[in-house]
Amino acid sequence: MAAVNQHPIVLFHYPGSLWAAKITAYLALRGISYHECIQPGVMPRPDLAGLNIHYRRIPVLAIGRDIYFDTVLMLEKLEQLFPGNTLGARDPTSRALEKTLEKWIENAVMPSIIGSLPPAFLDNEQMVKDRRQCWDSEISVEAQEKGRPLSLVNLRTHFNFLESLFSDDRHWVLSTDNPGLADIHTAFALDWILGMPGALPEHFFLDEFPKTFGYLKRYRGVLDAANIQGPKPESLAGPDAANLIIESDFVExxxxxxxxxxxxxxxxxxxxxxxxxxxxxxxxxxxxxxxxxxxxxxx
Structure with a gap:
């Protein structure tokens, strides 16, 4: 059953955004209809500036006239404001594990994923210049190539944890019948890097962690089906997105x-x-x- 919108949702993102992949996965699995306003992958972003938003990260989510920057908060608000077929865990133990997995991916796994990207990923002068304005750390093809082996080693450690979790042949993280919020937290970033050709050496991961790859294949299959069967996002130009937001009521x-x-x-x-x-x-x-x-x- 699809969630019914009482307030318009506008998602500002760009194709290929890692964090936007998390939000679009959630919206697809919930069957929530929304508008999207595609943004450049680098600054400036005039559509957001037109709303007096200078925050540089993507995605940005508007629910009615309320605007959210943080993906963690976005998911919490979507769970609260659109009740019905929510994806979050119900009991205290499962909710605690769900939150732990969220933080584990963000703080431990994510640096390994970014560090494991092929050096060719940075063969984009415009993107590198933009990211250098954001980060103090060195960003270059040479630095990525130098640090990648250690990141792959660390990533293998994380895969080992998941392989142990799925050793009892469960289909989803919390042994549920269908993927839940814990699965989005766990799978979205790994699914993202697996979708990048040549990002992970197959002999290094696929043969060693078959249950984890089986899980990620199931996640991708369910997500693809949801994207095909569910509502398609309606694309809006920047001025139209801004008008829709400004003319809406505050949700909270x-x-x-x-x-x-x-x-x-x-x-x-x-x-x-x-x-x-x-x-x-x-x-x-x-x-x-x-x-x-x-x-x-x-x-």
Whole structure:
């Protein structure tokens, strides 16, 4: 059963975006209809600038007039605001494992995936120049080639963990009948790199981890079927996407600023930027506004 939209959804992303793959997978598996506004893979992005958004990461998700930058928060809001056939775990133990897997992929597996990319992936002068403005670390074909062997070794360790998990022949991470949110957390990034020809040496992974590859094949098969059978995203040009968002109502009521170590106050003017980007990026890719809510769930 497809989820019924009460508020328009607009997803700003570009084809090939790793993090956008996570959100589009969720929307497909839920059968949620949405609009998409395709963006350039590099800055600038005039469509977002037209909404006074300077955040440089993709994807950006609008639900009604509320706009979300963080993919973790996007999934949480889609679970909350579109009830029915949600994908999240129900019992406390499964929810804890689901969240643990989410953080494991983001903080441990993701660096290995990025480091395992073929050096040819960086053979794009425009992209490299753009990413150098964002990161302080060295970004070059030579640096990628030098660091790739260690990343592949680390990635094999992560595959070994999954091979152990699937050793009991379960089909999905939480032994459910169908893929859930835990499976999106676990599989989206590995599925993304497997879709890149030559990214992983087959003799290094496929022969050693058959159960993990079987799991990833099932994930891709279910996702492909959902994309074929479910609603197709409606493409919008930037001005049309902006008008749809601006003319919509806010989905969430204004919250409160809870007691917080930052000592920020409700109504205070604040600037928002990513702390893991370079000083140059932080100086230009920041958003200004009035603080309306701050909680332990939405820091």
């Amino acid at each position: 009521p204004e919250g409160d600023v809870e007691h917080d170590p930052t000592l920020l106050k409700k109504g205070q003017n604040v600037a928002l930027w990513r702390t893991d980007e370079s000083a140059f990026s932080r100086s230009i890719n920041r958003d200004l506004g009035r603080l309306s809510a701050l909680t332990s769930h939405e820091p």
